Amino acid sequence: MEQFYYIYVLRSLKDGKNYTGYTKNLKIRFEQHLNGEVGSTRNxxxxxxxxxxxxxxxxxxxxxxxxxxxxxxxxxxxxxLKQWNNEESNLI
Structure with missing residues (x-):
């Protein structure tokens, strides 16, 4: 079976904006974002x-x-993501 490529969207809880990217390994890439290893999302x-x-x-x-x-x-x-956005606004 071939390797998948993943397109992903992250939401910053700091500024409320989205970041879109792609990767071969979603789990590792997400961890890199969380750990501040990606310059565009570090701050x-x-x-x-x-x-x-x-x-x-x-x-x-x-x-x-x-x-x-x-x-x-x-x-x-x-x-x-309409439903997710509605649920998120109820949490704030």
Whole structure:
């Protein structure tokens, strides 16, 4: 079986903004973010994983990552995560 590539979205609990990336190993990459080993999210911790998708190859993953960073991709995520966003707002 082939290796999956994962597209993931993290939410910063510090500034409320999302970070989108892709990786071959979601568990290790998420731990790197949590430990401050990734420059782009180091000062935005704490972070929570709010969404991920699996792709069969790197090209599909990079295209999907780029899409999720567009206006339409952000609208897709907003609609996809509507329930999670409602639950999160009840916690604050």
């Amino acid at each position: 935005r911790r704490p972070l929570v994983l709010i969404y991920f998708e699996g792709c069969l190859n790197q090209q599909d993953a990079t295209h999907r990552e780029q899409y999720l960073k567009t206006h339409y991709g952000k609208m897709f995520l907003k609609n996809r």
